[in-house]
Amino acid sequence: MRLLCLSNGHGEDTIAIRILQALQQKSDVTIEALPIVGEGHAYQKADIPVIGTVKVMPSGGFIYMDNKQLVRDIQGGLVKLTLEQIKAIHTWAKSGGMILAVGDIVPMLFAWTSGLPFAFVATAKSEYYLRDENGFIPRKSWWDDRLERSTGCIFQPWDRWLMKRPQCKAVFPRDRLTAQVLKRFHVPAFDLGNPMMDGLEWSGVKESDCLTIALIPGSRPPECFANWELMLRALNAMMGDFQRPMRFLSAIAPGIDLDHLHHLLLSYRWTSTESNIYVNGYGEKQATLQLMPGRFAECIQRSELAIAMAGTATEQFIGLGKPAFIMPGEGPQFTPAFAEAQTRLLGASVTLVEQPSQMGNAVRSLLENPDRIQMIADNGHRRMGEPGAADRISDRLLEILKTC
Incomplete structure (x- = not known):
């Protein structure tokens, strides 16, 4: 069994590693990674091999925040880096296996282009951006309010299109509310918790003097x-x-x-x-x-x-x-x-x-x-959510891997 993990950010790398380490404890799956943003130091520290080309861009991965950051990244070689990374994914995919995409639509899109089965850990979006348990949250901008409510979901139609491809075997949203909404759109969403809350244990004594x-x-x-x-x-x-x-x-x-x-x-x-x-x-x-x-x-x-x-x-x-x-x-x-x-x-x-x-x-x-x-x-x-999501997600991934 082979698995390639794609992630796009320092936090996403850390979340991915928690899932991958849980998976390693349960199987002999061969795991490699490609950090789309940054150099992937966290993978190297965890002894997970990194394939392809990695590079730190001027924006640090936040090109969607500011068009000026996108221009700086393009000048810094973003297009060349992206093409090299896609090529590396396609080369890896020739030997078969499965892809785990962690982050937003970018790693999920890269996973889809491979032609292999993939799963998606959706760390970047939550229905809480739009609503809580009582309904939609009013926005200051009338345009943002109408636009975001019009699709009925924090994930745009193109996100959901990728999630509903036959290649996509599982989507792991970050909270129960988001999983419930995605299921209404017939997305294979699993409410297994948020791996962000794993690995935060500490056994020391807290001070009370200040x-x-x-x-x-x-x-x-x-x-x-x-x-x-x-x-x-x-x-x-x-x-x-x-x-x-x-x-x-x-x-x-x-x-x-x-x-x-x-x-x-x-x-x-x-x-x-x-x-x-x-x-x-x-x-x-x-x-x-x-x-x-x-x-x-x-x-x-x-x-x-x-x-x-x-x-x-x-x-x-x-x-x-x-x-x-x-x-x-x-x-x-x-x-x-x-x-x-x-x-x-x-x-x-x-x-x-x-x-x-x-x-x-x-x-x-x-x-x-x-x-x-x-x-x-x-x-x-x-x-x-409660700790333990990485372990639960790894169980589901192992079931999928056995069918690949």
Whole structure:
């Protein structure tokens, strides 16, 4: 049995690996991968061979956010890279097997062109962008409201056309609501949960002596540095609003230059005390800030709330039943439009703060409302699901592989 995994982004790579590792534990299937976006460091770390050509594009994979990013990527060799990747997929497909596409329509389209059976893990879209359990969510733009409701589904007709091809053996949506809607369109959708919530276990002891806040600036430079500076402005503004000690934790993604973060911290009056730990005095109290490269699960498990400017990582935090505060940045990912869309996707679990100076009031307002905190916990678990999805999805993939 052979399986090729296609994914298009750092978060998608991570989700794919959880499923692939679960599959490896149950069978002797030969697994290879082709990351369509980025260089696939996560696959290499997991000892999953990467085929074809990989390259980091200027946009970091967010060409749909901004036409200028598309132009930059084309100038950076996007067309040549795409053709080389499609050729690599077709060469791999000559020996038979199955393809697992993880992400959005791009890896699914690439999988379909192979002629092989494929399954699709739909990480990028959710019906929660359009509606909740009570019905459609009103949009600010009349045009967006009418356009999105007109198709009756977050997935456009061309998405659903690919999902209903005989080659497509299974679609794994990210939540129950989305699976229910897709089934109405006769898509082979399986409600097996969201693998984003797997691999987040941590067995340590949480501190109770202070307010602990996760800082999640995103995984792609240079945007994460601009996001980091916005967060530091928010911290400076909010520390004067609290009398209790504060601890900030930030799990820095692979490939982020810690020296750059260090210099920004110094410029905002944080003092380095030891490796990756900083302090900042406010009133009679003192805040600490710790950079935690590669310790994401520990960071979010220890934290009560988050200041976040990311996609997948914010959703994972929300899935733990915890609140996140988000601020619009300059992109290419975390733009005002992206932030607004995230408030629809995650509902009550996220609070959109327009300016860093407003962060203190927003956080204090939440902490003074225990009923709202409980509602956020229930909402996060419902929208992101329980752990174990990767294992359940791998069981279904193994059944499909046996028929290929």
